[in-house]
Amino acid sequence: MGVRIPSSRALRRLEEELEEDHVPLPDEPELRAWVIEELHAVRRPPVHERRRAFYGSFVMPPGRSLLVGGDLSDVVELGDYDIALGRRFADGRSTFLVRHPDGTTALACFRRAVQYEADLVEIQEATGAVIAQRTVMGTARLFVEAGVIEWNGHRWSQRATAAARVPAVARHAVGVSLEVVEGLLDLCVHWLSPGQVGGTVVLVLTSAQRMLDYVDADDSIPAPPLSVRHREHFPAFLAAMSQTDLATVLDDEGNARAMGVGLRSTASADLLVSDRRGMRHRSGRRFSFDHPQAIVFVISEDGPVTVFSDGAEIATSGLVTQPLIARSIAPTEEQRCARCRRLIEVIVGVSATTTSACPVCGALEGFEETTVVGVVKEATWRAVDLDPQRPSRPPAAPAHLALGDLTATHPS
Template structure:
């Protein structure tokens, strides 16, 4: 960490109002701001592992994403991949991308950043200065994409999206800047450990796919929703069906997720999936039993409370509530299995 030099007594302002022999040296511009940023990240729960050089690099890139360049009133996007540790020979197969790479270490950093849009083109930075450009054959800038990139490259990613969202993605999960604080979503694996406890609750792969969709496709885009996974084939508790039967979209088929997300952004009510993760009902109004209303406590808002009480009435179901401001809760049999930390 860079610190300002302590002034010698002869350099300090005179107590009699004079200016002394000279003015104490000032910190390098941005040093204090980056120090505060590092403290904010630590307060949010992020533990940055690695060398001092890596931590300095990371804070530099986050600071750049939060204070973007503006050109002709346009705020530009950006994307940096920091210190990848995996074998580059595995990157294309792991990400399903065609990747073109080239050296960027001869370019000054501000110039190199101009070519990294955080979608199809990225700046790859290393602490030893051997920077590269990476160009993909298609955009890969959604939060879901970033999680895959971070995992396959074993790297930390800093992105400022065209929509203005600033994200930090790595082995710790996802950190999103909300304009006044950081929101941390841990890795999906930490959710599945708490949620997938018994085979009677259904297919673990389907539940994991639903959690991933809820966190990285809905929560990241502030789309509120209720997702219900019913592993058994009975009719279930009483609900009010208000929309036609939807197409049989599958939660484990990535190409089906865009239309599913688009539909959920336009309707109220719950989406119900069968044991195989196939969408069977959409826009369902949940009607809790009298017992659930009397015995199951409310939680957060109406959506989370409705989800929790429904789970009491359908005890084998896994119910996921996503708030339109991001936080997520998972319920089963009236109990909270996991939820987003919200300070």
């Protein structure tokens, strides 16, 4: 069977598609052209005996190396070997075609399969490579610094990585280590979500045992000593949550405390807080409103991960549909919502693209001339539990987290 070379017209059409769907591509013309070629290869692979090949490749940026981590076994340099033929040896699981900045190619051979989203996100972050892959399910996807991009048969869709959402969640995870926040987001965004495992995870910022007094634990099961701080525990979380309904509760150290827990809500939460995305989102959002000492992570079966604090959405891994407000633009005012009484960060006198409303209850009153940044984590429970003289406001985020991405989200 001959090797089919894509026409320049086909590549131009693909480039136009990517631009229309706002897919981030390298600025450097040559690297950009290579990424487009690799995306064409993963979306339209050759057919041999009625089978479409699996495939994967790395387009390396200047000054970066694949020689990181312990899973890479060998890099076989291909010299002037034909690229189209070289693709036959790259299965997108244990072997990947490498395109170096100098125009040469190689085969990266790994000791184990690195076909899963979590593996490739980790490699992308470590190497800076643009990774194209056709999965065993026939999905064409691209891994870039900004996130994971997939072809759904109609358009290119984009999801943020777990790392991109750490600053927004860390600002609300008062008293919890960054390691726990990173691990939990990694589990939800890159394991449960691509595994199509829907569920709810409650991260308790205070006594987990006290929190269990406010949930329905009649059908719950005790959890073994698993922790989101240990990546090797993630397959166990994935397996158990795919077989267990309701919520999983973690303590402030990231340790699993119970699974199959029902979340209750008060009459006030039922009145003030809603979410049209379904029962799982609605119960998680209301529980976070009733219990500011908890952050709730909701994983949809169809992919997106949403994080709630104080009844408001503080982060999502789904498509970004409105511009992000950088934390470098400091809010000029904090005001309390007249309806739900939550403290809200706002920028006064900045015209928003949509009508501003309380991100918790949707109230419009008082937000007419503002752009809403997000809900404030007041952490009043710490003043009660730890020190009567302790300020109720959480400490500022570390300097390297100062550019979080709280969005002006509204209850939908």
